[in-house]
Amino acid sequence: MLGGWKGGERMVKVKIPESHPRRESLLYRDKIVEGLDEGIVSKEGLIAHGRGEAFDYLLGEKTVEEALDAEKAGVAAMLLGRSSAISVNGNTAALAPEKLIELSELLDAPLEVNLFYKSEERVERIIAHLKKHGASRVLGRKGDAKLPIESERAKVDSDGIYRADVVLVALEDGDRTEALEKMGKSVVAIDLNPLSRTAQKAAISIIDELSRALDNMIDMARFMRDLSADELNSVLESYDNDRILKSTLEKIAKGLMMLGLESR
Ligand code: ATP
Ligand code: MG
Numbered sequence: 001m002l003g004g005w006k007g008g009e010r011m012v013k014v015k016i017p018e019s020h021p022r023r024e025s026l027l028y029r030d031k032i033v034e035g036l037d038e039g040i041v042s043k044e045g046l047i048a049h050g051r052g053e054a055f056d057y058l059l060g061e062k063t064v065e066e067a068l069d070a071e072k073a074g075v076a077a078m079l080l081g082r083s084s085a086i087s088v089n090g091n092t093a094a095l096a097p098e099k100l101i102e103l104s105e106l107l108d109a110p111l112e113v114n115l116f117y118k119s120e121e122r123v124e125r126i127i128a129h130l131k132k133h134g135a136s137r138v139l140g141r142k143g144d145a146k147l148p149i150e151s152e153r154a155k156v157d158s159d160g161i162y163r164a165d166v167v168l169v170a171l172e173d174g175d176r177t178e179a180l181e182k183m184g185k186s187v188v189a190i191d192l193n194p195l196s197r198t199a200q201k202a203a204i205s206i207i208d209e210l211s212r213a214l215d216n217m218i219d220m221a222r223f224m225r226d227l228s229a230d231e232l233n234s235v236l237e238s239y240d241n242d243r244i245l246k247s248t249l250e251k252i253a254k255g256l257m258m259l260g261l262e263s264r
Pocket of ligand 1: 053172191192193195196198208211
């Protein structure tokens with residue numbers, strides 16, 4: 001069902017046909033708007049989502065091979081890490097709460113709410129939302145440790161992101177990714193824009209839509225959990241993030257060329 005608006009208020013739920021070519025994309029959009037109505041997503045989050053949609057369009061709204069490699073490397077890094085954590089913001093909580101919870105359980109990586117546009121109320125709403133979807137424990141209330149950045153995002157929990165040596169971030173701001181990497185942590189980022197600072201600074205950049213990326217990582221984590229440290233290390237050793245970023249950008253550029261030719 002899709003939202004409809006009248007006079008600034010959400011009036012109706014419009015059913016989106018099964019056959020609609022952009023069905024998935026419209027359903028995600030609806031989840032974001034619902035998240036806004038529930039006080040989980042910030043207004044700025046709507047804009048960030050739109051930027052993501054544009055890049056997904058250019059990638060054909062599917063997981064490219066490069067993203068699969070990055071997802072596999074990301075899971076390996078999180079399994080090998082001494083301690084890992086998953087950073088959650090309003091958009092990620094609204095789009096894929098169950099998937100975040102499942103991956104967190106499979107990888108033994110706590111979920112921690114960390115917001116750029118932070119208010120205590122929104123943190124509480126996101127924690128409640130995740131708990132409603134089955135999370136047993138969500139960090140992000142304490143904020144008893146500090147990252148070397150200037151925004152509200154500096155405050156983190158000592159037993160979550162601060163302690164972790166591998167942090168999964170999604171739909172993230174570049175500043176914090178940079179700060180986490182500078183602290184010696186390894187950042188695994190899910191971000192559809194290969195040119196964003198987040199994607200450029202992360203150790204492992206997953207250029208894929210959040211829900212698709214999490215689904216793939218959940219599948220991978222199920223069997224990779226049983227791999228030995230040597231096997232996981234060899235996944236990481238053969239991974240080259242610069243090559244992945246370059247190859248994804250080439251794919252987008254080639255796709256644009258083809259579209260340009262087709263529309264003549
Ligand atoms: P940066 O600060 O890293 O340079 P930015 O300022 O361009 O990034 P932000 O608003 O800080 O963007 O972060 C949002 C990022 O999340 C954008 O790069 C956007 O493309 C991406 N994004 C939005 N929605 C999704 C989604 N559903 N799946 C994956 N990525 C997404
Ligand atoms: Mg930014």
